[in-house]
Structure formats: structure tokens, C-alpha cells
Amino acid sequence: MNHDTTASPRYLVIGANGKTGRRVSARLTAAGHAVRAVSRSTAPAFDWYDAATWSAALAGMDRVYITFQPDIAVPAAAGIIEAFGRAAAAHGVERLVLLSGRGEPEAEACERVLFASGVDTAVVRCSFFAQNFSEDFLAGPVHDGVIALPAGDVREPVLDAEDIAEVAVKALTEDGRTGHVFELTGPRLMTFGDMAADLGAATGREIVYLQVTPEEYAAGAVEAGMSADDAEMLAGLFTNIFDGRNASLTDGVADVLGRPARDFADFAAAAAAAGAWPTASAETTTSNETTAA
Template structure:
């Protein structure tokens, strides 16, 4: 290869890289932060958009949308739950030249039980993405394994008791690392356009089984104490939760309690060509956060 050819190749690569700029909304959240890390590891230019991120972005302030979207070719879109803002955002993205969107949705948003929890926002967002004229991919994850160390269940694990209204129902918890890996593949590779990936872990666990996995990983005694929804709401109220928030939390757990999150899906292996990460591996890698 001549020096001139080498220079031309380098210029072409630089030009392609310059053209590729990916916007990550919710860029400091559970999946968004992991998408950002993976993109940066690949050397892909990324813009982190959130209220506290590098690029100020507020769903309720549309004056922040254009600055976030300027020069962007693809978007990892984490919607604002309960708000019908995905549609106008996708329309504006298309007007500003965005070519691809990967939407984080949720499992079962097209079923009455789940839609009753999430409201119309997720389903309307999916419909908007499909009709928006962009290359699109939709991710529908189960409950995140990271809820045990970064989210809803963290304080309960640290306290040694998971007091929840889940009965003996199981959920196929999916690792946020797998969600991020699928998102990055869909943002940067061919073959994912028009795909809706239902994302789960490789097996379903009851809360008692999840507690046992964490106990083995940490050497601590983590117990699951099943409550009725009424007992759960009363305990939260006793801890100072507003009644409406306590009732919504119990309602959000309803589909899990009904066994609607227990089925295993093929989204991770179909998108990545490998198995989804098992809960045991997650618990062992995360054990230090619970000690």
C-alpha cells in the first residue's frame, strides 16, 4: 500500500467517523450509561444527553431538543415514562436528519396488564418509532437484574430482607449489560433494522431464588418475605411514602406477581449470537456492592 493510499484510507475512515454521532438520552441511567461506555470503547462519537449530563436535555423543555439532536445520525432513546413525548421527539429527529433510532420500551406493553401499569406512553412510543420514517429497532426488556444493586430492591438487599408482594412468581431478569450490548449492536451494525427484541435472562427466578443467589454470592443471609399487596402498601406508607406512590409501586409489581414476566425470550441470543448473562454471574460480580 502506498503512502497516498494510506492517507486516503485514513481520510475516509475519519470522514465516516465524523459523520457518525450517536445521541444517548438518559445517558446517565442504568442502560444509557452502559451504552455510552460501550460506544466510547469502540471509539464511536457519542453525545450524552440528560438533565445532569454533558448535553443538557429536559423532556419537558423542547428548547433543549434541537441542540441535543444537532449533527446526530442515530439515537438511543430512553423515553419519559407516562408522558407522550416520544412521538414529537422522533418527528423532530427525522426533520433534523437523524437516520436511526433504537427505542428502549418494555416487555408486555401491548398487553392489557402491562399497559395498565405503563399507560399509553410506551405503546405510543413504539408506534411512533415504527411510523417515523427512520431505521428503527425496539428493545423490550424484562425487569433489570440491576434493580437489586442500583434500583428498587437495593435497600432491601442491604437490610437483609426483601419484603415484596410477589408470592412465588418468577421473572426472567435481564442484565443491563446485555441490554446495552444489544442497543450498541443495533446502533452501529446492520441487520437489526425493523427488529423488536424481547430481552430476558436465560432463566426465570422467584424472589426467594434471587435472594438465595445473592446470599451465596455475598455470604450474607438475604431473605425473601412475601407480603400481600395491601401489607406492602401499608409498610411503605409507614416508611413515609406518599399513598399514591406506594400504590403505584405495588401496581407496577402486579404483572410479575401474576407470572407475566417469567417467559424466556430469544432477543439477546438473536441479536448478539450468544446466551444472555445468567443471574448467578451477575450476583457473583456484584457481591461487593451488598457487603
């Protein structure tokens, strides 16, 4: 299927509600690009585990940003993404940009099958997301003041999703970006205790990191409302990746964006100011209002 090469590219963003997908979609839309952002709840719907949904999403699209759910490290991902690469090629897609995981052999298998798909591909390979603390499974623990993870004293180059989205948009829109793996990290290595301290400083509250076993983490996650399958998947993933394999920094963000990666403390301050978690001042105000009442 041949598209009109004189027209402006049309963009498909898979993961419309995800931490990076919604940011990529917003940036592309703000720049005036035609964007179709899809998920299981959109029209057309897109479901990684139902290939019958792919065609309607791909129809008429030129470039695709790919995020895989529930995680690119799950065993089924490489086979599904390989099939999607074939579908994209059949629909005349000209460029694929894959969100990948740093230090994950399963993710690298997904990268390889897309590079072999016949469609020009770029990979944005990322370390642990800062927004896991504000928009995902760690937001509740930050709210409660105890971050319990099976991570020991490992040091992670925690990375801001805003930086990821900005790099991904450049990979999607600019010439000369395909054929590359952009390996992104934050600007410093941090233990989860360091992250808890920065979150505490941003909120004015005591927030601590508690080291737990994978089994304790999974049990606590289920108790907090996570499905048993998701809790077991995360516990297994953390056991693998929180072993020090990612305890190194890259200049990936600076190489693409021409500026340093955003520091975790800056993320924490901005998220706290935006109301991601309770702050000491807000709690004091609420307490005073209750007393006055």
C-alpha cells in the same frame, strides 16, 4: 436537515446516568464513536417533560438511544415519545433505538409511534433488570436482607443490563438491525425467592423475599425515602407485570450476541465482589476490627 453521510455516525444517548444508558455510552465511546450522553443534569440538559430541551440534544446527531423516565409504562409516555420522534426526524436523525418493557401495553404503544415516525427504528424490549438489586430501588433491601415486593410466586426471566447494553449497541451501530423488536430475557425463570437465595449465596448472608401487598410496598418505599408518586407508580406497575405474563424465555440475547444471556447467579457474584452489598466476610472483618479496637 441533511447530515454528511460519509462521516462516522454521531450518537445521542438519552439517560446518561441510567442502568443501560451509561453502559451504552461507555461501549460506544470505547469503540471510538462520537457520543453525546444527556440527562436533566448534563450540558446540554435533556428533560422528557420539557420539549424545549430536545433541540440542543438532537443537533448534529445521527443515531439515538432512547430510555424514558420515570418509566416507559407511564400514561404520558406514548404522546411524548411520538413528539420526540417527530423532532428527531426534523433534525435529520437516521436511526432510533428504544429501550422498551416486556409485557407492557403502554410500552408497546411507544414502540408503535416510533416505528411510524419516519425514522428507522429498532426496539430492545426487556424483562426485569438484575441491576435493580444493585443500582436501584432494591439495593437497600438487599443490603438490609429483606426484599419486600408485591410479586407473589411469579417467575421472572431476570435480565442483566450488560446484555441489554451490548444488544443496544449492535442495534445502533450495525446494518440490518432496524425494523426489528429484539425481545430479551435472562436464561432461566426465577421467583423472587430464587433471586434472594442467589443473592444470599453471593454475599454469604441471609437474604429473604417477603411477599407484601401493593399498599404495603408503597408505604414501605415512602418510609425508606422514595417519593409518594414514585412509590405509587412502582406499586401499580408491579401489580400489573408481576402476574405471570412474562414467565417465558426467549433466545433474543443469543440471537444477537451469539452467546447465552448472563445468569442471575453470575451477576450476583460479580456485584458482590465489586462491593454492591455487605458480604459475610466483610462484616466479620469489621466486627473483628471493632473488637480489637
